Amino acid sequence: DADVTQTPRNRITKTGKRIMLECSQTKGHDRMYWYRQDPGLGLRLIYYSFDVKDINKGEISDGYSVSRQAQAKFSLSLESAIPNQTALYFCATSAGSTDTQYFGPGTRLTVL
Amino acid sequence: GQNIDQPTEMTATEGAIVQINCTYQTSGFNGLFWYQQHAGEAPTFLSYNVLDGLEEKGRFSSFLSRSKGYSYLLLKELQMKDSASYLCATGTASKLTFGTGTRLQVTL
Numbered sequence: 001d002a003d004v005t006q007t008p009r010n011r012i013t014k015t016g017k018r019i020m021l022e023c024s025q026t027k028g029h030d031r032m033y034w035y036r037q038d039p040g041l042g043l044r045l046i047y048y049s050f051d052v053k054d055i056n057k058g059e060i061s062d063g064y065s066v067s068r069q070a071q072a073k074f075s076l077s078l079e080s081a082i083p084n085q086t087a088l089y090f091c092a093t094s095a096g097s098t099d100t101q102y103f104g105p106g107t108r109l110t111v112l
Numbered sequence: 113g114q115n116i117d118q119p120t121e122m123t124a125t126e127g128a129i130v131q132i133n134c135t136y137q138t139s140g141f142n143g144l145f146w147y148q149q150h151a152g153e154a155p156t157f158l159s160y161n162v163l164d165g166l167e168e169k170g171r172f173s174s175f176l177s178r179s180k181g182y183s184y185l186l187l188k189e190l191q192m193k194d195s196a197s198y199l200c201a202t203g204t205a206s207k208l209t210f211g212t213g214t215r216l217q218v219t220l
Contacts, residue, residue: 042211042212043201056206090154
């Protein structure tokens with residue numbers, strides 16, 4: 001079984017809809033991250049969390065919110081989706097600041 | 113903040129050696145990571161350098177010069193399956209910043 005899972009893997013939605021992307025991990029890591037990836041722009045950090053009570057904004061948090069429901073679960077919400085949020089979204093986990101980040105398989109989101 | 117530069121694309125021949133460069137400017141440094149990402153898939157960890165010098169791991173090696181803000185990833189005995197994007201990443205103790213990636217095409 002995969003250590004970091006994301007659901008859904010693909011999603012097509014319409015402008016203005018609320019969307020939640022979910023991430024679960026079995027690695028026992030405290031740190032979890034949400035990134036989006038766009039062609040030519042690389043991976044950009046949306047939000048990160050060092051534990052259940054610690055949530056931090058990344059470089060592109062506008063239009064997004066997150067919830068750390070448990071050590072193993074970190075969800076990303078788009079309150080009102082817009083077309084420029086169409087991207088590939090990755091969740092990642094790590095044990096510490098100098099530790100490798102392990103990525104989930106990604107969610108391909110299309111906003112029409 | 114962080115600023116990372118790496119070439120956009122490279123092409124190399126199967127069996128050859130290729131070097132992918134990465135330069136960075138950072139307000140805090142906590143190590144330099146290299147990741148491999150095949151199209152449509154998740155990035156996977158390749159190497160981590162925190163001290164100057166060369167780290168070798170099988171066909172892949174990574175070099176770091178902190179004084180020059182420079183790293184490279186060296187891939188030897190290239191195989192077709194090495195066709196992928198290679199992401200350089202660095203950052204502070206809090207979070208990483210990724211470069212835009214170098215897309216490597218291995219040809220026959």
